[in-house]
Amino acid sequence: MSxxxxxxxxxxxxxxxxxxxxxxxxxITDHAQAExxxxxxxxxxAVGRQVKAGEACAVVESVKTASDIxxxxxxxxxxxxxxxxxxxxxxxTAPDSDGWFFKIKLSNPAELNALLSPEDYKKQIxx
Amino acid sequence: xxxxxxxxxxxxxxxxxxxxxxxxxMPVQYTSITDEHLAVRNAVGIFDISHMGEVTVSGAAAAEFxxxxxxxxxxxxxxxxxxxxxxxxxxxxxxxxxxxxxxxxDVYFLIINASRVEADVVWMKxxxxxxxxxxELTLTDASHNYAAVAVQGPRVKDFINDVIPGASISAMRxxxxxxxxxxxxxxxxxxxxxxLVSRTGYTGEDGFEIVGSDESIRHLWGKLLTVGAPFGLKPxxxxxxxxxxxxxxxxxxxxxxxxxTTPIEAGVGFFVxxxxxxxxxxxxxxxQKANGVKKKCVAFKMTYxxxxxxxxxxxxxxxxxxxxxxxxTQSPSLHVGIGMGYVPPEFAKPDTKLEIEIRGKRFAxxxxxxxxxxxx
Numbered sequence: 001m002s003x004x005x006x007x008x009x010x011x012x013x014x015x016x017x018x019x020x021x022x023x024x025x026x027x028i029t030d031h032a033q034a035e036x037x038x039x040x041x042x043x044x045x046a047v048g049r050q051v052k053a054g055e056a057c058a059v060v061e062s063v064k065t066a067s068d069i070x071x072x073x074x075x076x077x078x079x080x081x082x083x084x085x086x087x088x089x090x091x092x093t094a095p096d097s098d099g100w101f102f103k104i105k106l107s108n109p110a111e112l113n114a115l116l117s118p119e120d121y122k123k124q125i126x127x
Numbered sequence: 128x129x130x131x132x133x134x135x136x137x138x139x140x141x142x143x144x145x146x147x148x149x150x151x152x153m154p155v156q157y158t159s160i161t162d163e164h165l166a167v168r169n170a171v172g173i174f175d176i177s178h179m180g181e182v183t184v185s186g187a188a189a190a191e192f193x194x195x196x197x198x199x200x201x202x203x204x205x206x207x208x209x210x211x212x213x214x215x216x217x218x219x220x221x222x223x224x225x226x227x228x229x230x231x232x233d234v235y236f237l238i239i240n241a242s243r244v245e246a247d248v249v250w251m252k253x254x255x256x257x258x259x260x261x262x263e264l265t266l267t268d269a270s271h272n273y274a275a276v277a278v279q280g281p282r283v284k285d286f287i288n289d290v291i292p293g294a295s296i297s298a299m300r301x302x303x304x305x306x307x308x309x310x311x312x313x314x315x316x317x318x319x320x321x322x323l324v325s326r327t328g329y330t331g332e333d334g335f336e337i338v339g340s341d342e343s344i345r346h347l348w349g350k351l352l353t354v355g356a357p358f359g360l361k362p363x364x365x366x367x368x369x370x371x372x373x374x375x376x377x378x379x380x381x382x383x384x385x386x387x388t389t390p391i392e393a394g395v396g397f398f399v400x401x402x403x404x405x406x407x408x409x410x411x412x413x414x415q416k417a418n419g420v421k422k423k424c425v426a427f428k429m430t431y432x433x434x435x436x437x438x439x440x441x442x443x444x445x446x447x448x449x450x451x452x453x454x455x456t457q458s459p460s461l462h463v464g465i466g467m468g469y470v471p472p473e474f475a476k477p478d479t480k481l482e483i484e485i486r487g488k489r490f491a492x493x494x495x496x497x498x499x500x501x502x503x
Contacts, residue, residue, distance in 0.1 A: 035144075038161045040457040041434045043486075059486065061434050063160040063457050064366050 002031035002125060005096050009112060010121035011072035016096055017115060024073055024112075027100040028060065028091065031125045036062040039091045044080040044102055051077065051104065053111050058101050060091065071104060073111045079103040132177035133274040133341035134348055141362055149242030151178040154364040163367035164459040167330050170359025171280030173351050174368055176336065177344065180244035181273045182237040182251065186264035189233050196254055196407060197227060198390055200400035204229040207299025209310045209325055211398050213390045214247065219411030221384040221393070223247050226327060228312045230298045236312075236323070238338075240380045244270050254407070274344035278351060279334030279371075282358040287335060290347070290354050291317045291324060298323070304335065318346055329368060331375030331498065373454050374500035376426050376467060382438060382453045383424050383467060391415040392469070394424045394497065422450065423475040426499050429464035429483065430491035436466040436483045443482040443489055444474045452483060458500065464492075465499050 008016040014032035018025045033039065041061040051057045051071045058069035080102045084090045091099040106112070116124065129152035138145065143154035154175065156163060166172045184193060193201040199212035209228035213221055223243040228236045239247050248268045255261050278287065288303045295301050297314030304324055307313055312325035320343030328334035337347060351360065369379070376394075378384050383393050390399050391412055401413050429436065436455030441448045455466030466483070474481065477496045482489035 037156065037159045038459075043434060059434070061457070063164075063370060063435075063459065064155065066434065066437060 002029065002034060003096065004030070004118045004122050006118045008096065008118065009115035010118065010124075011070065011115060012124060013070045013072070015069060015072055017072060017112070019106075019112060022106050022109065023078065023103050024075070024106055025100050025103050026071060026073075028069060028095055029121070030095045033092050033095040033099070036060065036065075036067065037092070038063040039088045042084045042088045042091060042101070044085060045077050047077050047080060049077045050107075051075065053108070060088075069101065072115055073104060073106055073108070075104040075107040077102050078105050130178070132175055133345050134175045134177060134276075137345070137348055138175065138362075143362075143364060146365070148365055149178060149240070151241055153178060154362070156364040156366045157362050160364070160366035160370060161459045163361055163363035164370050166359060166361040167280045167332055167363055167367060167371055168460055169281070170361075171278060171282040171334075171355055172330075172361050172363035172367065173348065173355070174277040174279065174363050174365075175275075175348070176277050177274035177341075178241035179275060180239040180241060180247065180268070180270040181338065182239060182248070183234065183267045183269050184237065184264060185234040187233055188258070188260035188263035189235050191260060192255070192258050192264050192266075193227065193235060194403060194406060195258065196251065197225075198399040198406065198408070198412070199227070200403040201227060201229070201235070202403065206231045207311055207313060209312050209327065211395075213384075213395065213398060214250065215390065215408035215412070216250075216386065217407060217411075219389045219391075219408035219415070220386045221380070221388055221390060222250050222386065224378060224380055224384055224395070226325075228298075228323075228325065230312065230314075230323075238336075243380060244268070272340070273338050274341045275336060275338040276344055276348060276351070277328055277330075277334060277336045278355075278360075279328045279330040279332045279363075280360075281333060282355075282360070283334050286354050286358055290350050291315050291322065291337075295324075296321070307335075317343055320346070322347070329377055330371040331377070331500065331502070332371075369454075370456050370459055373456055373465060373467070374458055374460055374498065376497035376499060378424075379454065388422075388469075389415060389420070392420045392422050392424060419472060421471065422469040423472045424453070424467055425470055425475045425479075425494045426467050426497045427465070427481055427483070427492045428461075428495050428499060430493055433464055433483075433490040434485050435464045436485070436492070441484040442468045442470055443484060444470065444479070448484070449474055455483075460500050
């Protein structure tokens with residue numbers, strides 16, 4: 001059974017967002033890491049990059065395949081997690097804590113309203 | 128609608144992730160590709176290979192027909208022996224790669240790729256129609272009669288005789304399964320079924336491939352899981368099968384091999400017997416062996432930490448794009464990106480510096496001698 005923390009918001013494309021003021025932290029869900037398994041490489045955006053909601057801005061690679069990661073919100077990348085680049089297995093072991101990908105300064109906080117609640121995400125993944 | 132093997136419900140029970148492979152709904156992994164890969168390298172793994180095709184060729188002219196059809200010399204096969212071989216067209220390019228076994232006298236058994244069964248059978252029939260002694264042989268696509276499993280890894284020899292006990296009753300005569308040597312095939316009794324057991328595989332490890340009826344293979348799968356468990360046996364999917372074969376540089380049809388590529392270019396010229404007489408593609412292959420090729424399949428390793436190489440990524444050398452990756456992955460044994468790809472022969476020597484283009488950026492790689500992974 002996938003872990004779906006109740007304090008996060010979710011994107012249909014299996015990213016989670018944790019909001020603190022105007023900064024959102026983003027990672028991939030426990031369900032997504034379980035589907036990918038064996039994550040061997042993570043590529044993150046440059047700090048300072050402007051991203052639009054729905055834009056592919058990171059890549060996560062399992063043994064089998066490469067998958068794009070989409071930001072469900074717009075804004076400027078303010079920090080990236082060097083620890084997951086160094087140790088990609090963190091995404092498997094701690095997807096919604098130490099395995100976070102990047103932080104983004106929200107330019108349009110209203111976009112958060114389009115994200116899924118934990119209950120709705122749970123329904124989407126059939127959990 | 129995807130086809131399902133006799134083991135489909137066994138895969139579902141084990142919680143396998145299923146994918147479309149050559150029109151078959153097959154397990155890509157059960158728990159993790161890395162875990163399954165390492166189980167095969169260090170202990171033992173079992174694979175469902177029921178999707179593969181089987182063709183029987185028998186009769187007084189069978190050997191002559193097969194020697195025209197295939198690149199290796201079928202006359203080297205004594206009863207109970209098999210060989211890796213390739214089926215080429217007149218251009219010397221590859222229709223399929225396969226294993227050919229001589230079961231007894233004039234009876235041959237071919238194991239072909241799942242994705243190529245239809246193309247192979249159409250080609251074989253067209254060749255049969257042109258063959259002067261066609262009345263002296265029978266060619267049968269028996270693919271739907273058989274299921275099969277591969278049991279691979281260093282521990283398999285410690286329990287396989289307990290799963291399939293007793294001496295062989297056909298093909299190679301041996302007192303027990305583990306008396307089979309590499310490439311030998313024997314018919315054994317398993318419970319009340321007859322199964323064919325060969326000492327072959329696609330992983331670079333010791334192991335056996337076992338072909339039988341759907342019912343026999345369903346029973347065998349269950350028994351292997353039970354008896355093999357104390358030896359570290361795990362069910363392994365196509366994901367691990369691919370990383371295992373890539374580490375040891377075995378070609379996979381559709382990647383290293385296709386109808387635009389010859390066995391010489393692919394680096395499997397050892398299985399092309401130019402001195403056996405005329406066969407399909409011989410003129411082209413003889414010319415390439417004597418005068419060289421325009422592209423060569425090389426193995427490479429990424430020099431530094433990078434994203435894993437993947438099929439179709441461009442290969443660069445001396446600042447120019449010179450070829451393309453055909454297989455690539457993160458090696459679970461070596462913890463580095465590895466792959467195979469085609470480059471002009473001047474870039475094919477071991478230690479040649481290459482670059483692999485990954486999402487628009489180039490990363491250093493180096494040509495290495497095949498196989499990429501060698502057993503210690």
